[in-house]
Amino acid sequence: MSAATEAEQSKRRSLKPLSRLLPYVMRYRKLVAGAVFFLGLAAATTLALPLAVRRMIDHGFSAADSGFINNYFGMMAILAVILALASAMRYYFVITIGERVVSDLRRDVFAHVTKLSPAFFDVNQSGEIVSRLTADTTQIKSAVGATASLALRNSILCLGAMAMMIATSPRLSILVLAAIPIIVFPLVAFGRSVRRRSRAAQDTLAEASAFAGETIGAARTVQAFNAEGIATERYGAAVEQAYEAARAAIKSRALLTGVAITLVFGSIVAVLWFGAQSVLAGTLSAGTLGQFLLYSLIAAGSMGTLSEVWGELSQASGAAERLGELLQEVSQVAAPTNPVPLPVPPLGRVSFADVHFAYPSSISRSALKGLSFRVEPGETVAIVGPSGAGKSTVFSLILRFYDPVSGTVRIDDVDIREADPQKVRARIAIVPQDVTIFAATIHDNIAFGSTGATRAMVEAAAEAAQATEFIQRLENGFDTQVGERGITLSGGQRQRIAIARALLRNAPLLLLDEATSALDAESETLVQKALDGLMKDRTTIVIAHRLATVLKADRILVLDDGHIAEEGTHHSLIREGGLYAKLARLQFETGGSDFTAPASE
Numbered sequence: 001m002s003a004a005t006e007a008e009q010s011k012r013r014s015l016k017p018l019s020r021l022l023p024y025v026m027r028y029r030k031l032v033a034g035a036v037f038f039l040g041l042a043a044a045t046t047l048a049l050p051l052a053v054r055r056m057i058d059h060g061f062s063a064a065d066s067g068f069i070n071n072y073f074g075m076m077a078i079l080a081v082i083l084a085l086a087s088a089m090r091y092y093f094v095i096t097i098g099e100r101v102v103s104d105l106r107r108d109v110f111a112h113v114t115k116l117s118p119a120f121f122d123v124n125q126s127g128e129i130v131s132r133l134t135a136d137t138t139q140i141k142s143a144v145g146a147t148a149s150l151a152l153r154n155s156i157l158c159l160g161a162m163a164m165m166i167a168t169s170p171r172l173s174i175l176v177l178a179a180i181p182i183i184v185f186p187l188v189a190f191g192r193s194v195r196r197r198s199r200a201a202q203d204t205l206a207e208a209s210a211f212a213g214e215t216i217g218a219a220r221t222v223q224a225f226n227a228e229g230i231a232t233e234r235y236g237a238a239v240e241q242a243y244e245a246a247r248a249a250i251k252s253r254a255l256l257t258g259v260a261i262t263l264v265f266g267s268i269v270a271v272l273w274f275g276a277q278s279v280l281a282g283t284l285s286a287g288t289l290g291q292f293l294l295y296s297l298i299a300a301g302s303m304g305t306l307s308e309v310w311g312e313l314s315q316a317s318g319a320a321e322r323l324g325e326l327l328q329e330v331s332q333v334a335a336p337t338n339p340v341p342l343p344v345p346p347l348g349r350v351s352f353a354d355v356h357f358a359y360p361s362s363i364s365r366s367a368l369k370g371l372s373f374r375v376e377p378g379e380t381v382a383i384v385g386p387s388g389a390g391k392s393t394v395f396s397l398i399l400r401f402y403d404p405v406s407g408t409v410r411i412d413d414v415d416i417r418e419a420d421p422q423k424v425r426a427r428i429a430i431v432p433q434d435v436t437i438f439a440a441t442i443h444d445n446i447a448f449g450s451t452g453a454t455r456a457m458v459e460a461a462a463e464a465a466q467a468t469e470f471i472q473r474l475e476n477g478f479d480t481q482v483g484e485r486g487i488t489l490s491g492g493q494r495q496r497i498a499i500a501r502a503l504l505r506n507a508p509l510l511l512l513d514e515a516t517s518a519l520d521a522e523s524e525t526l527v528q529k530a531l532d533g534l535m536k537d538r539t540t541i542v543i544a545h546r547l548a549t550v551l552k553a554d555r556i557l558v559l560d561d562g563h564i565a566e567e568g569t570h571h572s573l574i575r576e577g578g579l580y581a582k583l584a585r586l587q588f589e590t591g592g593s594d595f596t597a598p599a600s601e
């Protein structure tokens, strides 16, 4: 085993990460107090039962003593009722704590993750994060609730039963103590192998699940390529592998159970044999032996449970550690302690001053190389340039998804690194190329990001975005539920929803990434009209793909390899005969409507 995996193993075995959960648990002191009280009561009642049994055996069953026997049976019945009540209450408190803590944890992790900068999402898969949010928290739920209470109950029972064993018969207890190492050592060794194998089984299953998630998410593509068979085969093979891994784990576990029972009961039988000899010799009463037997059964049973619980707790500890890492992740674009306020009313001015930038995930390749430009309030500026020139990167920096390596990005004359990112983004409306539609109603999709928007405002935005007509034709109008990722809407409809969303936000600065996919003439006209309404009276920076858009712009910035290669109007740039003229010529020659596609040459 390599040093790294060994370190990882010992880490996995440590339960320390579970202490991270303590503050969550301690928020609910009353629940914890209730759980501990009933846990103690149930354990004490269980430990009291064998005492009653001994008195009964020793007293013997003779008809003359029916009153005495009745008393004892009455007491046992009362103990049973207390045990039942205490167990029910313990269950209620313990499980409620688990559910409560995990709900809080899920909310906290989600809130934290959604605030992390895009640099985090460049290197972390969303599927994995979601799995942490669901699978890891579920593991913690059982750990904090049921498993922790099992561990505590059985620890109390085990210690209590052992103490009672010593009190009952010190001589027999010494024999039991001598047997413990014989039982424990093989079990610990076996337990390790079981854990290793269960871990392997879990990992294989996680891989199979990831594949299933990806394939089901892309069901359309899979069917279009007739790849259902291959996908099923691959999934089948992965599931089979997970089965084999699980079977290996089950085998070791079965063996562990067999060995454990043999050792534990073998030892008990041996100890009892000695006990029986003592009873025969008259040095021990039969009742005491019975009492001892019951305590050793309780101790053995609770030890068995503890060994199982240990495995579950160490799994939960791994989950707590992963979630802890996620919670410790620091956003790279946090707000400064004393943010500089942005001027009121907003101006709508943007400037880049000698901005150099490389994505954190590919730091050696500069995406922007000394970019400088200025966009004045109310201006419409088009950015054009070959694919990969850095156009989308400009938008990402304006939105402060990333910070420049050097140079300054200013909005309304304030360096956005010194402002609160939320305040900066509140001044920006964006219509991206790939519109994100959520699985919600049309109304909620338009109102997304505009808290407090009234129904009338949403409808007015839809009207201005030329969307009312198609929305009204939907089954439930604005209350129609759209499918995941807006799958039930056409491309043009999705764009108009995005435009309505941006209109409703009513921000002074509009970032528009024109869609490259061609719409039919009617949709195109509607989208164009909607956009004209949106761009009116605000500063607009548009990544332009259409001639109509560049013709309308006050100014065109031609971006090439992370810097501004040319600047001017359509006509002046054509006259210059540089990169823009080449891009435009290619467009006319091919008759296409996309400016950026012809990147080569």
Ligand SMILES: Nc1ncnc2c1ncn2[C@@H]1O[C@H](COP(=O)(O)OP(=O)(O)OP(=O)(O)O)[C@@H](O)[C@H]1O
Pocket: 122, 359, 361, 362, 367, 385, 386, 387, 388, 389, 390, 391, 392, 393, 394, 596
């Ligand atoms: N998240 C990212 N992580 C690492 N590199 C990136 C990331 N996004 C873009 N890049 C790289 O940065 C450079 C500029 O990309 P950008 O997306 O800004 O180009 P673009 O001009 O918008 O291109 P297109 O017209 O094709 O969308 C490219 O070389 C690209 O590979």
